[in-house]
Amino acid sequence: MLNTRLVKDTLVKRSTFLLLLISLSVVVIIAVGLTVKSIPLFEYSNIFQLLTDKVWAPMKGSFGFLPFIAGTLAVTLISLAIAIPLCILTAVYLTEYASDALKNMMLPLVNILAAIPPVLYGVWGVLFIVPLIQLYIAPIFGVVTSGYSVLAGGIVLAVMIFPIMISIMVEVLQTIPYELKAASLSLGATKWDTIKHVILKKAKPGIIAAIVLSTSRAFGETIAVLMVCGNVPKVPTSIFDAGYPIPALIANNFGEMMSIPLYESALMFSALLLFVIIFIFNLISRLILRRLEGGLDG
Amino acid sequence: MDNTKRRLISEKIAKGFMHLSGITVTASLFFIVGTILYKGLPYLNWEMVSQLPKGGFYIGKEGGILNAILGSLYLAGVATALSAFIGIPISLYLNIYLGTKSKVTQFSKLLFDVLYGVPSIVYGAVGFGIMVYFGIRASLLGGILTVTLLTIPIVVRTVDELIKTIPEDLKNVTLSLGTTRWELAKVMLRSIRAGLLTAILLAFGRAIGDVAGVLLTTGFSDNLPKYIDEPAATLPLAIFFQLSSPIPEVQGRAYASALVLTIIILIIVVCTHILQSKQKNRR
Numbered sequence: 001m002l003n004t005r006l007v008k009d010t011l012v013k014r015s016t017f018l019l020l021l022i023s024l025s026v027v028v029i030i031a032v033g034l035t036v037k038s039i040p041l042f043e044y045s046n047i048f049q050l051l052t053d054k055v056w057a058p059m060k061g062s063f064g065f066l067p068f069i070a071g072t073l074a075v076t077l078i079s080l081a082i083a084i085p086l087c088i089l090t091a092v093y094l095t096e097y098a099s100d101a102l103k104n105m106m107l108p109l110v111n112i113l114a115a116i117p118p119v120l121y122g123v124w125g126v127l128f129i130v131p132l133i134q135l136y137i138a139p140i141f142g143v144v145t146s147g148y149s150v151l152a153g154g155i156v157l158a159v160m161i162f163p164i165m166i167s168i169m170v171e172v173l174q175t176i177p178y179e180l181k182a183a184s185l186s187l188g189a190t191k192w193d194t195i196k197h198v199i200l201k202k203a204k205p206g207i208i209a210a211i212v213l214s215t216s217r218a219f220g221e222t223i224a225v226l227m228v229c230g231n232v233p234k235v236p237t238s239i240f241d242a243g244y245p246i247p248a249l250i251a252n253n254f255g256e257m258m259s260i261p262l263y264e265s266a267l268m269f270s271a272l273l274l275f276v277i278i279f280i281f282n283l284i285s286r287l288i289l290r291r292l293e294g295g296l297d298g
Numbered sequence: 299m300d301n302t303k304r305r306l307i308s309e310k311i312a313k314g315f316m317h318l319s320g321i322t323v324t325a326s327l328f329f330i331v332g333t334i335l336y337k338g339l340p341y342l343n344w345e346m347v348s349q350l351p352k353g354g355f356y357i358g359k360e361g362g363i364l365n366a367i368l369g370s371l372y373l374a375g376v377a378t379a380l381s382a383f384i385g386i387p388i389s390l391y392l393n394i395y396l397g398t399k400s401k402v403t404q405f406s407k408l409l410f411d412v413l414y415g416v417p418s419i420v421y422g423a424v425g426f427g428i429m430v431y432f433g434i435r436a437s438l439l440g441g442i443l444t445v446t447l448l449t450i451p452i453v454v455r456t457v458d459e460l461i462k463t464i465p466e467d468l469k470n471v472t473l474s475l476g477t478t479r480w481e482l483a484k485v486m487l488r489s490i491r492a493g494l495l496t497a498i499l500l501a502f503g504r505a506i507g508d509v510a511g512v513l514l515t516t517g518f519s520d521n522l523p524k525y526i527d528e529p530a531a532t533l534p535l536a537i538f539f540q541l542s543s544p545i546p547e548v549q550g551r552a553y554a555s556a557l558v559l560t561i562i563i564l565i566i567v568v569c570t571h572i573l574q575s576k577q578k579n580r581r
Contacts, residue, residue: 005478005480005481006478008478008480009478009479009480009481012387012479012480012483013391013395013479013480015387016387016388016390016391016395017391017395019384019387019388019391020388020391020392020406022384023384023385023388023410023447023450023454024406024409024410026413026447027409027412027413029424029428030416030420030421030424033424033427033428034420034423034424034427037427085319086319086322086323087319087323089315089316089318089319089320090316090319090320090323092316093313093316093317093319093320094320097313097316098320106320106324108571109324109327110323111567111570111571112327112564112567113323113326113327113330115503115507115563115566115567115570116327116330116507116560116563117503117506117507117508117509117534117559117563118507118508118509118510118534119507119509119534119537119538119556119559120330120334120507120537120556120559120560120563121330122538122541123333123334123537123541123552123553123556124329124330124333124334126541127333127334127337127553128329128333159326159330162323162326166323190305190306190308190309191309192305192308192309192312192313193305193309195312213415216415217415217417219417220415220416220417220418220419220420221417222417222418222419222509222510223509223510223513223534223538227538227541247417247419247510250419250422250423250514251419251422251510251513251514254423254426254513254514267423268423268427271419271420271423271424274417274419274420275416275420278415278416278417278420279412279416281415282411282412282414282415282416283408283412286408286411286412287408290408
């Protein structure tokens with residue numbers, strides 16, 4: 001009797017271990033697969049030139065990634081500029097001021113925002129943000145634009161990263177010990193003084209981790225950005241210019257790339273670029289968050 | 299006195315900004331759902347959701363998006379089932395067999411956290427590369443595999459959070475009765491049953507909404523897939539394609555399709571919420 005139970009136990013142990021190995025090997029498969037596929041491009045041109053060349057003309061054999069890198073950076077920076085202040089203030093409000101009832105209403109709403117698929121953000125961007133920019137925002141600055149711009153991409157991305165930023169920031173802010181706030185308040189500081197000088201200072205590493213994690217989310221977002229950015233392979237010079245972020249490049253060109261040598265390799269290289277950047281960003285922020293969590297336990 | 303006044307004023311200003319931020323964040327959700335509802339509702343009708351695209355559908359003639367709705371449900375359903383069958387055991391293995399203090403557990407959890415952040419377009423590109431290598435064409439199978447890989451980290455992480463909420467005492471008492479770890483795992487699974495469904499629903503929600511992964515691996519088809527090696531339509535892709543059409547009729551259908559997807563997602567969110575409060579009440 002005991003024997004069959006032990007056999008079962010061992011069997012489960014072995015098979016689940018195998019599942020673990022297989023799932024984790026995905027990291028290796030992605031890294032190796034993309035690198036191998038990128039090699040032809042490296043042989044054709046050196047990496048420094050690829051990253052700094054402005055001309056993207058695969059038909060003529062010139063693969064400059066700068067417009068795409070610039071496009072990605074532009075939308076990401078715009079989205080961060082919008083999301084960071086809004087999210088910090090909202091998270092602080094939820095943890096320091098809001099009643100439990102309000103918190104119990106807001107956090108589920110934020111969860112819904114997180115559950116909305118990217119394509120719906122894209123639809124919203126096309127129907128709401130793009131016309132808003134074209135008809136109302138751009139004319140204020142005296143600019144004529146179709147509305148399909150890096151600004152549109154940035155706004156849509158900002159809303160997309162609200163949920164992840166807010167939920168992590170709320171978690172981080174909740175780890176601040178009550179004694180610390182009480183000490184500051186008892187010295188006659190106002191609540192806002194306490195937030196500025198005590199809470200935010202103490203929560204800084206966690207907040208940075210939340211921002212880094214959201215940045216990597218913004219980097220990899222594909223379809224929503226592709227729908228609203230205009231997709232012109234040029235370095236954008238104003239926020240009303242069209243841009244062409246890296247993920248959109250991959251998604252847009254997969255069908256036709258097979259016919260041109262090196263094209264596939266170039267797209268795989270851009271996927272590799274995304275993977276490496278996002279991997280590093282995620283690793284850093286997760287390590288910070290983990291240390292904070294560990295500090296709480298101990 | 300002056301100083302106090304200034305500080306109280308800045309407190310008021312700061313609070314005002316916080317209210318404003320909170321309202322902006324919440325309002326963005328209502329703007330999104332509201333825009334889709336407003337634009338999609340006029341075009342939504344029974345024909346849209348009950349029929350396959352007919353000839354001339356993409357120039358505004360008759361038909362519906364049943365192919366995309368069912369394609370998405372097939373794909374997300376199978377992929378979620380697979381990722382649950384792979385993800386839940388992995389989480390149990392890490393927490394029960396190895397224990398939370400083990401270096402392997404910590405390393406694996408870190409890797410799953412990182413994998414969770416890898417965008418679906420990267421999974422799609424790798425999946426595409428592998429399919430080209432083996433000479434497989436874009437198909438339901440390719441999509442299912444890609445989306446399964448995408449959702450495994452979600453399941454592992456959510457189940458991991460659930461296991462953390464199980465009291466250590468339960469574990470110790472069960473083991474002290476002389477159970478094997480597998481029997482302990484079964485006991486633990488029972489106590490987080492409601493939560494497991496949450497994990498599965500979360501994965502399903504992500505799977506049904508994913509575009510970038512399926513764009514490269516699943517293709518698109520006007521017919522329902524009869525076999526797993528045929529290309530299949532998915533709802534998000536149908537929205538994307540129809541929206542880029544210049545014909546107003548077709549664009550209208552894109553809005554209606556977006557509304558259908560929104561409704562599916564909202565149903566999932568509500569179910570998740572109910573299950574979550576159920577899980578909380580058990581404790």
